[in-house]
Amino acid sequence: MIHTYNISGMTCSGCKAAVESSLSSLEAIKTASANLEDHEVTLEMTKHLDIETLQNALSEKYKISEQTKTNVFGSSSQNQSKSEKSELKQLFPLFLIFGYILITSVLLNLDFWNISAFMLDFMGLFYIIFSFFKFLDISGFAQSFRMYDPLAKKVLVYGTVYPFIELGLGLLFLMRYKVEIALVLTLIVLGITTYGVTKTLLDKKSIQCACLGSVLDLPMTKATFIENSIMIAMAILMLIKTYAL
Known part of the structure; x- marks a missing residue:
């Protein structure tokens, strides 16, 4: 009901x-x-x-x-259709930012195409831009983040320092400094968050996604899982490529 x-x-x-x-x-x-x-x-x-x-x-x-x-009996098909449209509208900023990051990463490597450089630029820009939105309201982000991230639930300060972690990882990727460490940290940090996102989706809980901080009201959806999965996949590919050489 x-x-x-x-x-x-x-x-x-x-x-x-x-x-x-x-x-x-x-x-x-x-x-x-x-x-x-x-x-x-x-x-x-x-x-x-x-x-x-x-x-x-x-x-x-x-x-x-x-x-x-x-x-009492749940949403009608008409209300469900409105809800789906509303959700897509809410997620538009996320898709738009993701598109900007993708296009910028391609343009940066268009003249001398290199897939590794493209992925590093993509991950660096991803972290920098997403951390920016979290810095706009760190306390609000931390409170939203604790609703689904397992580590943030247990260690309250983790939600507060998370934007700084993202900013640091973004700079490491863009500067090509200690890339291997940044890749491992990406797997750990996003792995923990993705576990929490997956559990939230499986439990069918309707909560706010904190990926763009608390300034933008984004629902927790499969899109959140997909964006984290892309970053994790890139990190794994880069680690394999690094240690296979």
């Missing part, structure tokens, strides 16, 4: 992530999706929970209340 509630107190993407995380922690909640602009939260439940239970899961900053819109 799906219920939509009014919620007050959300002022930023970090608040949105906190609300979704707190409500998702309840056993009967399958997914929690908050809307910052409409001050609403939509919950998919296995059984109905009263307002008091939902409120107790939240901090005192947020107040949740009933509203007349209720969909």
Whole structure:
């Protein structure tokens, strides 16, 4: 069953992530999706929970209340179609940035094409650009990141330093300095994150993707898994090529 509630107190993407995380922690909640602009939260439940239970899961900053819109039997096909279109619209910034990185990496190596140089430039630009968005709101990013990254959940400071790790790896790739170390770190860092993303997708949880920080509201989708997988695949290929020579 799906219920939509009014919620007050959300002022930023970090608040949105906190609300979704707190409500998702309840056993009967399958997914929690908050809307910052409409001050609403939509919950998919296995059984109905009263307002008091939902409120107790939240901090005192947020107040949740009933509203007349209720969909007990799930979304209709029309609503599902709108949801799919909305998701594609939300993911547009991610596809656009990914396209810019791809085209720039190709142009940098167009005159003297070298697949290894292309992959290093791609990975370097990927890290630099994605870290930029995380730096815009580090605390908001860290809070969203902890919702699915296993290491960030256990070591809270990891979410805060993660943008610096990405920036450092990006510079190493672009400067061609300590590339082997950067490749190994990429496998470790993105491997951990991809595990968390995969688990989130398999559990069918609706949470915010932190890949572009908390400034842009991106849903966690297969696109997140694919982008991480591409980076991991490139790192593996580069390591094989490096040690095969």
